[in-house]
Amino acid sequence: MDYASILQEIQQESNGFPTKGNVTLTIPELAKVSPNKFGIHLTTIEGGDFGIGDSNEKFSIQSISKALTVALAFSFLDEKIWERVGVEPSGTAFNSLIQLEHEKGIPRNPFINAGAIVIADMLVSCLKNPKDDFLAYIRLISGSPTIEYNLDVAQSEKDTRFRNAALANFLKSFGNIENDVDVVLDFYFHQCSIEMTCNELAHSFYFFANEGKTKEGKQILTKSQVKRLNALMQTCGFYDESGEFTYKVGLPGKSGIGGGIVALFPKVFVVATWSPKLNRKGNSELGMHALELLTNKTGMSIF
Amino acid sequence: MDYASILQEIQQESNGFPTKGNVTLTIPELAKVSPNKFGIHLTTIEGGDFGIGDSNEKFSIQSISKALTVALAFSFLDEKIWERVGVEPSGTAFNSLIQLEHEKGIPRNPFINAGAIVIADMLVSCLKNPKDDFLAYIRLISGSPTIEYNLDVAQSEKDTRFRNAALANFLKSFGNIENDVDVVLDFYFHQCSIEMTCNELAHSFYFFANEGKTKEGKQILTKSQVKRLNALMQTCGFYDESGEFTYKVGLPGKSGIGGGIVALFPKVFVVATWSPKLNRKGNSELGMHALELLTNKTGMSIF
């Protein structure tokens, strides 16, 4: 497969794509990002690396981090994590409190905010120095020792924390947060503030496509475990647009409101895109379009 | 009307009433109260005072305070308070977050927790020394200078604050809280911790039944304003059991999870009951029963 040519075609066809969305306004620090950034990086399990556009520029991975925290929690607790969070699509927006009330504080899945906060609470309990240890984990799986939190972004999320603080307190009222709410939220805001390039992001998810092993050969999860997390990304990775993404793109993946998307074809490749303009559902418009083009051009959908 | 005899009859008939409910467990400090307490005090606008049972024993008025904070906020802001809180029955439990999400942070009415927290926020903005000034107001309207906050109860509510903290943060995320969440909650937990006897409670609501004037003749609200707040108590005063109370008792009133209920017949009387065992909806079982007996025996319903 000539991925280099295909990415170039996508870049050309994406130029004319009429994006109507906007950069997120929910976190002031992220609202400063240039809306026209666009990059893609694709890394194959065979060893190829292909990048276009702004693929080596850092951006805030935001909710994409939720797939990495659940992977780390899974390595500590395995199937026990599902006692406190589900594996079903929510059918509602990423920050909704409604289902939580009906379902007694058990979030539908770890990719909506409520679920990710429960996972953050698990990591705060499991890790000795939660923020340091999680950063070390990210550096390990990505092979990039320079990945950092963006402290301005983390602070900006804290300053506008009220919806997430509502979720965390609500979860705590049902007994589904063990630690202090402020400590859990501090960890959560930091995980969301991690910055990566498309290149780094693709490599961070390499082990999901490589039966649990990083590019450097480190076994992070078992083959069966990554299979299960890939399945979870398929049904729940794009908030209440997960069905649409699965329908159009046909690959498991995860998006973030920083405009990043990562998707993967098991045993074949991982691809990361970045374009900050978001559609109504909070997913990158151009990123989704680019990945649909990629699936169509390569014929590589898992379905 | 021979209220003294009627109250005695009610006391006798209530002895045999099979209450199945329990003292509230949501606030540990309140869970310590003896479940078998029972008192009634009725004060007439003509000047009569009639008490039975434990009517001179202090209890935590809890949500009954919501009618008093809304009265105080009404005296500052008049109809402007309805820009931030509605006047409709909620149809859901007192601490539900569901409607709030659909209705963009405008609580249905000031008697559900979310609405009362918005009112608390208004008072924090309006009052110079919110806690002191509110206590002074309570002492003024009741004519009882010894009414106090119970600081152990306030602390107990703070220690188990998570549901209310979720509501307050949620409201803040919609821009419907002006002040710091912790400051507003501190005021709210104090207002709920006020202790009164049935006698004091009946006198505190005297002005609602007396066209806005206290027993001592002080005009607290206009005649039209108390009419409107009485109407509001009628439709919303008993959480999602307001319809039932109106149907059976036919008087405007307000309940609290401390087991207190206050109800009034405009221009005729105010009556306060206390019995800590609550039904499924969070209202005092025996209190509701006693008030139904009172309406039946006196024939005094507003309908």
Next chain:
Amino acid sequence: MDYASILQEIQQESNGFPTKGNVTLTIPELAKVSPNKFGIHLTTIEGGDFGIGDSNEKFSIQSISKALTVALAFSFLDEKIWERVGVEPSGTAFNSLIQLEHEKGIPRNPFINAGAIVIADMLVSCLKNPKDDFLAYIRLISGSPTIEYNLDVAQSEKDTRFRNAALANFLKSFGNIENDVDVVLDFYFHQCSIEMTCNELAHSFYFFANEGKTKEGKQILTKSQVKRLNALMQTCGFYDESGEFTYKVGLPGKSGIGGGIVALFPKVFVVATWSPKLNRKGNSELGMHALELLTNKTGMSIF
């Protein structure tokens, strides 16, 4: 009280009232009504009758009939009707199916469509010739032997029945409809199609204000029963605007999408208004305004 003068004042002040609402479009036959009709009739228990404007013109009473069917069902089944329908405000629109799903087919109250359909089913079971017998009942309580169904309106409701057919089938799926769905709906569409003048409407509700007795002295319900139905109208009579009506007008009443409203002050008067332009909640804009003026001018609120 000089009701004649007050009604004239109301008529004058209402002329300038800027109604933005529209005549209902949900039932084609009703959409033909002239939007500028406006009438009021007030009848006192003492024997006075006061009418202004189009108070002697017929209009479709629509949902106002729900108070009359529940009165008739109450006379057959008394408190047993509450086994199949509640007495709580719904907090949702009049034709919502949502609560019904959560609450297993028991409608919140008899004044939302679902509840009224359950009451219609009870009458189909209780009455020998349901449509004839109900019409006879209406003629009896109103003292007007010429009141009729409007068969064109009934047919128009049948032709556009789908939402109500959904409700009736949904209720049947929970076992809360005994008779054939089509038979129940036929009765329901007929009851809604009844036409009255403001004058006739006020007299139809006379017994609610007169301790259960019609103007002609016939005891329709007991004193306690009408008290209870008045209470129910207070909390539930205006769909999800019941709180607003209670707050502003302070009288029990019932509205219909034909633009009629009836309200009453127990032991004093019954008043009926008609103006077809509806607000967003489906209640007559001018009718609500006129009744607010009436309460303000007379000082006669029950609160």
Next chain:
Amino acid sequence: MDYASILQEIQQESNGFPTKGNVTLTIPELAKVSPNKFGIHLTTIEGGDFGIGDSNEKFSIQSISKALTVALAFSFLDEKIWERVGVEPSGTAFNSLIQLEHEKGIPRNPFINAGAIVIADMLVSCLKNPKDDFLAYIRLISGSPTIEYNLDVAQSEKDTRFRNAALANFLKSFGNIENDVDVVLDFYFHQCSIEMTCNELAHSFYFFANEGKTKEGKQILTKSQVKRLNALMQTCGFYDESGEFTYKVGLPGKSGIGGGIVALFPKVFVVATWSPKLNRKGNSELGMHALELLTNKTGMSIF
């Protein structure tokens, strides 16, 4: 891959599996089925056929038919079908009306009842003789000219139709049903009543796994179209347990309350299971278990 041996292992291990579920009670005719039936049939694209247990016994495919009606509607209308039904998981039970109210009559996906009824309406519009033509289509794709409707089951569904009649009328009230409600429901009840063996069911879905072509080489849909429908089965095929099935089994599939499940690995195999005892979510307990074993033993998940 030695599918024959693997199926035998599954059969043995399934014998000891403690199923707690029950045969569906919602349709009386289906409640008569023996609860201990169990069969599997697996057909490979390479041409192998492997059956165990009751794999040649007919059962009611029920909701599995929804994947076949959507395939037929897709061949007529292509992407235009998504103007009237979505592609997102619902997050709620298969027969819920709640989302439909919020979302103005556009069902979340074609595999919940509301969505399937909209698809049935499309087919009633597209097909000359809907019931005959659909049966012909089923015989064509399965290669089994003897497949039939079970008229007793269709009648039984009609006799207990009230929930589905509520859905259809509700959809019609939003303008999302073109034809007469009774005609659409008659078609819908017939499609659900189709009976197949596991063998026939596996062959009916052969074209989903074979890039749109039946075993006999007939092109039913394009390669891209079946990819998209497979994606849809993955996210929505198992009601509010779709996430769980994806997580555990990792194959696109569809279940029915007759106890059947069909799943497929694109370009490799189709597998059909039958065991009538259902779990709380309405999916065959033993069928799901057997497919989880199959994925684990073969290592053949798409993720």
